[in-house]
Amino acid sequence: MLTYIARRILLSIPVLIAMSFLVFLLVSLSGDPLASLKMNPRIKESTIREIEVRKHLDKPVIVQYGYWVKEFVTNKFGTTLLSDDPIAPDLTRVLGNTLQLVVGAEILAVLLAVGIGIYSAVKQYSVFDYTATTFSFVGFSTPVFWLALILQILVTNLYVSTGFRLFYTSGLNSATPGNFWLDRIQHLMLPMIVLSVAGIAQYSRYMRASMLEVVHSDYIRTARAKGLSERRVIMRHAFRNALIPLTTVVALDFGALFGGAIVTEFIFSLDGMGQYFINALQVRDVYPIMAWLMLTGGMIILFNLIADVAYGFLDPRVRYE
């Protein structure tokens, strides 16, 4: 098991390196990050020259990449290209905020989806099942950003017409929060709902499908023939098996969530990973983009590994050598 994990980690290093190189190339070639500075008459020629020298922009891209690797490794993610600010503290802050959002949304999505999926499968072709199916189709077909806007309109109008502040529609906290965490939850609730809709739609279909497969298997018939209660048959024998594929999917998605929810954070003005990435992309600052990428890519790879390990843990037939 340990050798398996070690080997997987070792194998993932070249993937990360290749990915970092490709993206570095892509971003570097996408345009001159100093273009807007150069057009600004108030920025001195010497300042621009200073940045060019500091980040070796006058060298070929491959050399620039080498310098980036050096800075990334020796100086905790390095500093931004334009203002030479250290990246690590910013990244830590936005990661913390993003995690509160996405972990909450993911837990919400998984709990609801598992419940819906099981019930849909047990009551296959019931009115509940069809309703759930319809909702998941609506969920697949709804643009996340649009849902966010509609919820903002609804909640704001509720506040305007009744004066009742249920949720906030932007930011992480009020300027003077009464209770910090209650205030934080009121801020994060809407984005969490928005983010979880797609997850509920997808996971509930997934859970339903694997549950359906399991409840028709021979060993479920055996469990019934033993005289177990239907509840135990479903919640113990079927559930335990049906959970295996879902666990893998959720673990994989979880890794990607570290990248933040770009559009949701953008609309709700949340200071998270996605927003951080978009801001860096807009000014074409390759250093924070690369920092974001390495963190996200690393997390995706880590959770890929966790997904596999969890699979082996849940399914005794799987063994790693």
Add this chain to the structure above:
Amino acid sequence: MSSAGATQHGAPLPEAPLGHDPTDDVLLQGLQFKARSQWALARRRFFRHRLAMGSLVILLLIFIAALLAPHLTSYKYDELDLANTGVGPTFAGRHFFGTDQLGRDYFTRVLYGIQTTGRVAFLVAAVSTAIGTLIGALAGYYGRWVDNLLMRFTDLILTLPALVVLLTLSALIGEGSPVKIAFILAFLFWTYLARIVRGTFLSLKEKEYVEAARALGASDRRIMFRHLLPNSLGPIIVNATLTIATAILVEAFLSFLGFGIRPPTPALGALISAGQGSMLDLWWLVTFPGITIVVICMCVNFVGDGLRDALDPTQQRASG
């Protein structure tokens, strides 16, 4: 699972009347999938077939309306009317979706937006299907180093952080042009199909009828297009359909963030983005383009699901 049923007797029975009893198994397990009460049966038929058919009709109506936009409305999509700014949805005033801050008729703008969005989506589906089919077919048919090369390439595209590539490429070479955006999306969307087609080709190319065709001197190209491709058509069509829905959503997302199609070309995502600033007063500016996207995508998804039922019974889409 099954056995010859004659093992006790030393020799397998010709036309053994007492084989292993598959029907009993079916009755006990399989029928739970296939069989249900009369009411459930009717519901299922409605759901599976009428829904897909109904969705198809709605889709056709929407797209025909979009194409006939110049004849359906008396407004131009960029026609300003400063006397009628911020008018809510009204039948009497013939502004079904209201007007924006500059008095432009939003129904007209949505119709033209559907045109753009639809064109992009179809282009994405066509291009990604073509790439995916070609790469999958070549890899599956020729195998060996061709397969290795093409599949490693596919893996590379798959491992790229899609969002980064999408946003960077759109910002870099998209230039707000629908065609360019469509090609960028297609470049990222073909990988799944390539794997499916490769799989079918791999399994089919060893079949007897392919051997027979080869023995008769059919060319590789003829075998691929005449014998193998038709067998992969089901998954290809289903995948192309579902790609349309995905493309619409991703294009809307890009355009909303300003990385996709940019004004003055009307696109649904851009329309929502434009309405966002005053959405608390002029709620219709955000609501109607969004509902249009939801309706189109849902119809496409239902059609895709119906097609899957009809064409591709082996495939189970976990997500749909």
Add this chain to the structure above:
Amino acid sequence: MAEPVLSLKDLQVDFHTEDGVVHAVNGVSFDLYPGETLGVVGESGSGKSVTVMAMLGLIPQPPGRILSGEAQFGGRDILKVKDDELRTIRGREIAMIFQDPMTSLNPVFTIGFQLGEAIKVHHKEMGDDQIVERVVQLLRMVGVPNAEDRVDQYPHEFSGGMRQRAMIAMAMANDPAILIADEPTTALDVTIQAQILQVLNKAQAETNAATILITHDLGLIAEMADRVIVMYAGRVVESGDIQTVFHEPRHPYTVGLLDSLPRLEADEKWLRPIPGQPPSLINIPPGCPFHPRCFLREGREVCRTDIPPLRPAGSADQKSACHFAEELKGHRSKFADVAAEGPAS
């Protein structure tokens, strides 16, 4: 004869499918007496498995529907009792062994857990230590070596034969009054089959349970059963003492079944299969369901119009559902001269 331990009367089961209503079981009746082994034999879709599944409430409803029937067991009709009560019967008083041991055990729980669970659910008063002890004892009884180690293993660590032993152990766990074995050896290798039959015999002796053995394998029936019922298209077409039925069948279908079996010691040039196919259970032919394949039907309208009832024919308790069973009087199967072990070669 003693009182039957289980008495099934006129069971009818339908399945509603997309293609139509499948009439899986059409008025099956039989009695099961204490200590005996009743063989149920029939080909694909004859309704033999559905019959016992329906009695135990193991067919899903819908699509399945029990139209009529009565199953007297322990002074009550188990087709009518509430689910909760039926659960106390299942696994405790009536236990089942299924066909495919590879798929009949839950892959994510240990053998010990699954056996222990079968005990615990009916014996809430037993402590965990007692249960483990009993599980090990059961596994030993069915011939699982190193039982005390293997209780902690998962099904995939067991071979097919060992898994079927574990299934038998599970069925024996609560000393049931009735054991139902549904094709218990079909999925196994020939060499393993014989071992499993031994274990099954032992389980029967140990629990003293009346046994229903469902199989398509006439050899197995001849070896194990005391009485046999032959099913066709969801009906019992012949029943009786094993010797009588095998030697002097009184239904054309049974005649056909026996004729289609090879006998190694006889110099046979051809096996004689029954012509035609089993009927679709959605459109069962009118009249006698077997008439399209029957050698007695020639020019006889009644075969096409009237369903023959199961009535006494031939000796002792033998019954046949054929209008012309009398014509088979004196017919002796090619196994008539074989000694008690029947047609198994």
